[in-house]
Structure formats: structure tokens, C-alpha cells
Amino acid sequence: MGxxxxxxxxxxxxxxxxxxLLPWLDERxxxxxxxxxxxxxxxxxxxxxxxxxxxRAYTVAVxxxxxxxxxxILSRVGLDDVVLGLAGAPGFPHPEARxxxxxxxxxxxxxxxxxxxxxxxxxxxxxxxxxxxxxxELVAAxxxxxxxxxDMNIAPTDDDVFDPDAYIGQTHVTPPERAALAExxxxxxxxxxxxxxxNERVFTYWDYRAGMFHQDLGMRIDLVLAGATLAxxxxxxxxxxxxxxxxxxxxxxxxxxxxxxxxDGDIGPVVPPPSAPAARRGxxxxxxxxx
DNA sequence: ATGCCTGAAGGGTTCAGA
Numbered sequence: 001m002g003x004x005x006x007x008x009x010x011x012x013x014x015x016x017x018x019x020x021l022l023p024w025l026d027e028r029x030x031x032x033x034x035x036x037x038x039x040x041x042x043x044x045x046x047x048x049x050x051x052x053x054x055x056r057a058y059t060v061a062v063x064x065x066x067x068x069x070x071x072x073i074l075s076r077v078g079l080d081d082v083v084l085g086l087a088g089a090p091g092f093p094h095p096e097a098r099x100x101x102x103x104x105x106x107x108x109x110x111x112x113x114x115x116x117x118x119x120x121x122x123x124x125x126x127x128x129x130x131x132x133x134x135x136x137e138l139v140a141a142x143x144x145x146x147x148x149x150x151d152m153n154i155a156p157t158d159d160d161v162f163d164p165d166a167y168i169g170q171t172h173v174t175p176p177e178r179a180a181l182a183e184x185x186x187x188x189x190x191x192x193x194x195x196x197x198x199n200e201r202v203f204t205y206w207d208y209r210a211g212m213f214h215q216d217l218g219m220r221i222d223l224v225l226a227g228a229t230l231a232x233x234x235x236x237x238x239x240x241x242x243x244x245x246x247x248x249x250x251x252x253x254x255x256x257x258x259x260x261x262x263x264d265g266d267i268g269p270v271v272p273p274p275s276a277p278a279a280r281r282g283x284x285x286x287x288x289x290x291x
Numbered sequence: 292a293t294g295c296c297t298g299a300a301g302g303g304t305t306c307a308g309a
Binding site: 013015016066117167172207208221250287288 | 294295296300309
């Protein structure tokens with residue numbers, strides 16, 4: 001197996017994102033792509049993208065539903081042992097399409113869309129925590145060669161939001177959520193983007209409203225969490241901000257990680273991404289307010 | 292003061308997102 005490029009992207013409706021997704025695949029040429037918020041049934045996904053993805057040599061594992069949620073894995077380095085959903089995970093009230101995993105090029109890849117939580121201490125927030133506990137159980141079986149990719153809906157630390165004060169009392173930053181994420185990482189998973197950019201301002205999500213992207217007022221909630229044998233192979237790890245620009249973007253940017261070939265080979269030099277994120281903090285700014 | 296954008300379903304408006 002040669003080097004492998006793994007990407008994850010919450011596309012916020014694959015149907016709306018086709019004009020951005022296909023050119024992005026052609027430009028970035030990822031080997032494995034984890035998608036979230038596809039918002040399509042599996043049949044609709046196949047009708048919409050089956051031919052386009054086959055033309056690009058991708059095999060696909062989809063786990064979707066109408067209207068909301070939906071995850072997928074695209075791979076051109078093999079795709080087997082597909083598992084739909086998360087065994088034992090709670091529903092709200094019924095199981096939702098928030099996880100799919102497959103073995104791609106010898107790597108156990110998990111694409112996840114963690115529940116939002118809505119409001120701390122709500123039923124949905126409890127659902128989020130319980131769902132994360134189930135995810136931990138799944139990963140615990142074999143964390144070393146596993147990579148969990150997706151929209152975690154948790155900012156790991158205060159450095160992962162543009163202004164911690166703006167998030168007081170909000171989901172995504174509460175101690176129980178961060179503890180659940182830390183427990184997942186305690187299985188041996190590395191947050192490879194933060195490890196690569198320990199002191200940089202790095203976000204993956206910016207609200208559509210109020211010019212938040214233009215001002216770089218965002219959050220880092222889309223993560224690539226790699227098991228030890230994979231984390232040691234990371235050559236590059238970066239957020240593809242270009243995909244958040246222009247017309248008709250998702251509100252999330254893709255995260256791209258390149259792994260060196262051969263687990264027993266030498267680790268190559270760390271190559272910077274095309275554009276390193278700027279090291280600066282935004283001024284105080286309120287969040288767009290909920291109704 | 293404000294759901295400030297966007298997407299989806301469904302129906303002329305509402306919910307969800309983070």
C-alpha cells in the first residue's frame with residue numbers, strides 16, 4: 001500500500017453540494033472520503049452520485065435516511081467489512097444514520113456524525129453523550145489501526161472556538177462532552193490536525209450567518225482521530241478552507257490527512273499544507289443567537 | 292433585537308443546524 005489521502009467533510013446535503021463535491025474530488029484526489037450530513041436515502045445517493053463516483057474509481061458505503069443525517073465512505077483503495085450504524089447506540093427515539101465503517105486499504109475507517117445536542121441538559125444532549133459512549137465501545141475493539149473521521153460536534157478545547165466566552169452555556173464545549181471525546185481519545189486515538197498545528201488557529205466550521213467565515217469566527221469540530229499505528233504515518237494534516245469559499249459551500253470545510261506508505265517504512269518529512277492557517281485570534285464577537 | 296444563512300418538507304411556514 002502506498003501513501004493514502006484520507007478526507008472527511010460534512011457536506012450539509014450531498015444533493016446541494018454536488019457542484020462543489022465533484023470538482024473537489026478531482027482537485028484533491030482523496031483515496032478515502034468520509035462524508036456526513038448527506039441527507040439522502042441510500043437509493044437516492046446511488047441515483048445521484050453512483051455513476052460519477054464509479055467514473056472516479058470510488059467504491060461506496062452509504063448509510064443514509066431521508067431529510068436528515070446520513071454518512072458515507074468513498075474509497076478507491078478497497079472497501080470491505082462494511083458496518084452500518086453503531087451497535088447498541090441509542091436513537092432519538094429511533095436509530096439515526098450517523099455512523100458507517102469499512103476497511104479501506106488495511107485501515108478501519110469510521111465516518112461519524114455525532115448528534116448536535118441542541119441544548120445542555122436536554123434530552124438531545126443526553127442522547128449525544130450516550131451515543132458517544134456507544135462509539136467508544138465500537139472503537140475499543142481495535143483502536144490501533146482505526147481512524148475515526150467526522151463531525152464530532154465537540155470543540156476539544158477552548159482553543160478550538162473563536163471566542164470561549166461566546167460559547168458559555170452552549171453545547172459543543174461543555175465538560176461532559178469534552179470528557180466523552182477525551183475518553184474516546186484515551187483508547188489511543190490522536191487528534192492529528194491539532195498534533196500537527198499545536199498553536200495555530202484552526203477551524204472547520206463557520207456559521208453561514210453574519211459573515212462568520214469571512215471574519216474567521218468558527219469552531220474546530222470536524223476531527224480525524226487516528227490510532228497509534230496510523231498517527232505515526234501522518235505526513236500532512238490540514239483544513240481545506242478553499243472548499244468553504246465561493247458559491248454554494250457547505251458550512252463545514254474538509255479535513256485532509258496524508259499517511260505515508262508502509263507501516264514499517266520510514267516516516268517522511270512533514271510537508272506543510274498548501275496554505276497554513278494564520279496564527280491569530282479574532283476580536284470579541286457574539287454568536288449568532290438562537291431563537 | 293435579531294434564525295443574521297441554508298436545507299428540507301410541505302404548503303404559503305416551520306424545524307433543525309452548532
